[in-house]
Amino acid sequence: MENMFDTYIYPWVINILLALAIFFVGRWVANQIIKLITRLLRRSKMDDMLVNFITSIANILLLLVVVVAALDQLGVDTTSLIALVGAAGLAVGLALQDSLKNFAAGVMLIVFRPFREGDFVEAGGVSGIVEHVTIFNTVMRTPDNREVIVPNGGIYSDVIVNFSARDTRRVDMVFGIGYDSDLKQAKAILVEILANDERILKDPAPVVAVSELADSSVNFVVRPWVKSADYWSVKWDTTEAVKLRFDAEDITIPYPQMDVHLHEHDDD
Structure with a gap:
């Protein structure tokens, strides 16, 4: 009985304890390596998105190394295991083509940013x-x-x-006035509204021009340049300011309408 313990049980217990030690110590070491990599990457002022991606990949690879080392301590033939994992990975890869496509796309997004x-x-x-x-x-x-x-x-x-790639953006707006309204007065109002808004950049200069003689309106294109962060506030404020000024100056803003003509026929 004592020989059986010394020959079989004791070595297995030792191997299991060593394998567990390799696994837990290896995980701790892997976590420390990941923390070190993260600090070094952040210290190099690398983009956070790229840092998170690199550390997640490194964490998977290190964990795989730890598992293989623990299994090797238990006497498992890791060469055959790696071959088996590779074959299983191929089968899983064929079944998860969309996931692999997303993975490859994620790498491309990280690389080209x-x-x-x-x-x-x-x-x-x-x-x-x-x-x-x-x-x-x-x-x-x-x-x-x-x-x-x-x-x-x-x-x-x-x-x-x-939309955030450039520091500035152009706000494209179209305002229509009625054919009976004063064209030059309307243009002067639009220019004045843009000039009074400090958020609108002087260079490039804003554009105010007649773009179209439409069916029921004369259309102006209004294209000021602003900082990207001011895009929506300038668009909304300018639209409101134009409506209020046009109303105050009796400049009509046409809307779709239909004229219906009734013709009476004499039955006699």
């Missing part, structure tokens, strides 16, 4: 602020504060519009 965390973008059919990019998905926050999780494959395979 068409947007950063905090940018307001239109991508994958969603408009919102980029919260962060994970391995498979991008988390965005919409203007009404909804959280939307968009697959990376849907983002990278579609058009990406980054």
Whole structure:
């Protein structure tokens, strides 16, 4: 009985304890390495989105190394295991083509960085602020504060519009006046409204021009340049100011209408 204990049970107990020690110590070491990598990357002023992506990949790889080392201590043939994992990975990869597509797209988003965390973008059919990019998905926050999780494959395979990529934006507005209204007076009012708004940039200079003689109105294009953060406030405030001034100056803003003519026929 004593020989059986010394020959079989004792070595297995030791191997199990060593394997557990390798696993838990390895996980601790892996966590410390991840923390060190994170500090070094942040110290290099690398983008947070890229830091999170790199550390998540490194964490998976280190955990895999720890598991293989623990199994090797138990006497498991890790060579065969790795081959088995590779074969299983191929089978799973074929079954999860969409997930792999999202993973590849996530890598491309990280490498080429068409947007950063905090940018307001239109991508994958969603408009919102980029919260962060994970391995498979991008988390965005919409203007009404909804959280939307968009697959990376849907983002990278579609058009990406980054509204925060430039410091300035042009506000495109169209205002119509009636044909009986004073054209020069209306243009002067529009120019004055833009000139009195300190948020509107002087360079490039704003544009106010007659763009179209439409069916029921004379249309002005009004195109001031503003800082990206002021885009919506300038658009809304300018639209309100134009309506109030046009009303005060008796300049009509036409709206769709239909004239109906009735013809009477004499039965005699």
